[in-house]
Amino acid sequence: MTTTQDNPLLQGLLGERRPEPCAMVIFGASGDLTRRKLVPALYTLASERKLPAGFAIVGMARRDIPFVEQMHQAVARHARRRPIDSELWQGFAAGLSYIPGAFDDPAAYERLRAHLARIDQERGTRGNRVFYISTPPESFVDIITHLGRAGMISAGNEPFTRVIIEKPFGRDLQSAQALNDTCLSVLREEQIYRIDHYLGKETVQNILVFRFANGIFEPLWNNRYIDNVQLTVAESIGIEGRGSYYDRAGTLRDMVQNHMFQLLALMAMEPPVAFEPDAVRDEKVKVLRALRELPLDEIERWTVRGQYGPGYDQGQAVPGYREEPGVSPSSLTETYVALKLYIDNWRWGGVPIYVRAGKRMPKRVSEIAITFKSVPHALLAQGGRLSQEPNVLALRIQPDEGITLKFLSKTPGPTMDPRPVTMDFRYGTSFGAEPPEAYERLLLDCMLGDSTLFTRGDEVLASWRFCTRVLQGWAQADERRRGPLPQYEAGTWGPKEAAELLARDGRAWRRP
Ligand SMILES: NC(=O)c1ccc[n+]([C@@H]2O[C@H](COP(=O)([O-])OP(=O)(O)OC[C@H]3O[C@@H](n4cnc5c(N)ncnc54)[C@H](OP(=O)(O)O)[C@@H]3O)[C@@H](O)[C@H]2O)c1
Known part of the structure; x- marks a missing residue:
């Protein structure tokens, strides 16, 4: 018999939605979408106690930026739950970190991998990863390929690896097919989350x-x-x-x-x-x-x-x-x-x-x-x-x-x-x-x-x-x-x- 504990969908239907501990890496963390939508949404989830204990967000982009400070401003401006609750923010900010790096540089993924291993130790995220690719489409293939080469994609479901890919997914049938083939050369279909925010x-x-x-x-x-x-x-x-x-x-x-x-x-x-x-x-x-x-x-x-x-x-x-x-x-x-x-x-x-x-x-x-x-x-x-x-x-x-x-x-x-x-x-x-x-x-x-x-x-x-x-x-x-x-x-x-x-x-x- 299925119980709510082993069926996340059933938990969802019953409103008991609490994910397993995990870390989310946002590629393109100095960009507009991260600032206006992603981090404000994650903060609101934190304010509603929907995030797992130890949840961590790692930002990555080319420029070196004062990430925590910028995300504070972003949340203050764009989160649905405002004004910011300072105690809640302290707890949320403790899980924020940033690694500068170019998406075509293999060394950047090595740094990221070591950083995530430390987070697993310190915050108990158990190797579970969500990679959010919030970058211009030209970087999609680089990021997916390098994640694969760096051995950062889990083969099974424990720990889990899930990759969220922003739009546009291709610019015609041929390019969408090529991008899909790249994704499937590294990931299983059930690990790929092609986002369409309308849904x-x-x-x-x-x-x-x-x-x-x-x-x-x-x-x-x-x-x-x-x-x-x-x-x-x-x-x-x-x-x-x-x-x-x-x-x-x-x-x-x-x-x-x-x-x-x-x-x-x-x-x-x-x-x-x-x-x-x-x-x-x-x-x-x-x-x-x-x-x-x-x-x-x-x-x-x-x-x-x-x-x-x-x-x-x-x-x-x-x-x-x-x-x-x-x-x-x-x-x-x-x-x-x-x-x-x-x-x-x-x-x-x-x-x-x-x-x-x-x-x-x-x-x-x-x-x-x-x-x-x-x-x-x-x-x-x-x-x-x-x-x-x-x-x-x-x-x-x-x-x-x-x-x-x-x-x-x-x-x-x-x-x-x-x-x-x-x-x-x-x-x-x-x-x-x-x-x-x-x-x-x-x-x-x-x-x-x-x-x-x-x-x-x-x-x-x-x-x-x-x-x-x-x-x-x-x-x-x-x-x-x-x-x-x-x-x-x-x-x-x-x-x-x-x-x-x-x-x-x-x-x-x-x-x-
Ligand atoms: N903005 C929206 O409202 C919105 C809505 C729906 C969908 N989207 C989709 O979301 C994605 C991101 O959009 P956005 O508006 O946030 O874009 P954006 O403001 O142009 O940000 C792009 C991000 O990617 C980084 N980046 C680009 N090339 C890089 C490279 N080679 N190496 C390292 N970092 C690199 C940039 O870092 P640097 O700053 O260091 O250059 C920046 O953080 C796009 O696919 C877009 O179509 C956006």
Whole structure:
């Protein structure tokens, strides 16, 4: 019989989540992510007594920096639990240390290995390691290879070695496959934690609870009742000084291939047989594999790219994308993308899935909107017209996290005039408590050995297979192109071509 003691997943479900003693090494510890997210999240976990006794964090990066001091400032500024409790900080800081070193220098790994051995002795971390690779992607292979060569990867589960890899996991199918091969030459799949912080968001996990803990929605969750699905991830910000990075990436790589396809997979997957890492990911990967290949020579009938031009953000004049520092003035990199997809399987056959993501949109919003088929016969008149207005279920990921259901209701008065109204669930008001940060959940899950909310290798490759074909189609289209990509004014909902993509199907984008 399984007991909670030997089943970390069961412990997790019951809220008894306390990992075994371990040390976490953060490669890239002088960087932005460590400062803004990782160490603040670990401090918050410490404040909630969720970290194991003796927990240690070792930072590593090229520059020599006053790590403990900088992390104090980072926690003071970014942790969810503020102000800093000085006694708690003292205890947390006692586990912090830093080793300067270049990621291609074998001597740096020898120093790290000796340092970790000392930590095992002093803090009782028992050889258990989490290596967090929070560096630019060019260093991923160096770090994994050197960890392997230095003998720092445990072959078995006791002690454990787990490696968290940040995005981007490759920039197309070929590079993702090569990176995956490198990972698997040193690590077993169950030691690899490819992080997608969207999966750490409460509202994203709630897609599973909403679908599989309630009996009333699942019978409707298919092509008999659903007319179309729209996934939107809109950002009001531009590229925030990351011009040279963004111009090589673009919205498809930066947002769609990872975060949005994870949302898509959770929305569309079949019920897993258990809430276990492989059972859940088996179902997600089937969705990604069922995405219909887009025709290369007609790619622009199925996809729309756009670039923001000059405009306004909250009343402030902002430059167009091609005028941003670090961006080529003749750039063909998209800051907006819209796709029409089909999932060719029994459940979703024939239901169009519209996906859009963009920068410099009128507001920041991420949502999945499911539009149901209209009633078969319009019986009632609305404002003199027969009403066909469909029900819409919107899962709002951020901000104003929650779920709304739009339906028609009788307007008070002597006529049977139906008007749309919404039923509204909001996390904030229903639960009161502030949700944990995505990184808190994911870091803790990794320490517990629970990879359910991390992306498996075959998922990443299936998603890249689809996206790489889109990139190939675009490259072919660009050979014929005269002039820039479709432009949209900053602060608007994207180029007119995106509206046309849906108008051809007799539909329109939602205004979230
Ligand atoms: N920042 C975010 O909000 C965010 C969000 C999601 C994902 N990510 C991903 O997280 C990763 C880290 O992002 P970041 O924003 O923290 O990057 P960053 O601010 O540029 O930091 C990069 C870190 O890597 C170190 N580094 C780079 N090359 C090195 C080398 N050859 N040897 C030793 N150290 C080296 C840097 O050390 P030095 O300072 O000493 O040069 C620095 O600590 C990236 O993969 C990014 O895509 C970031």
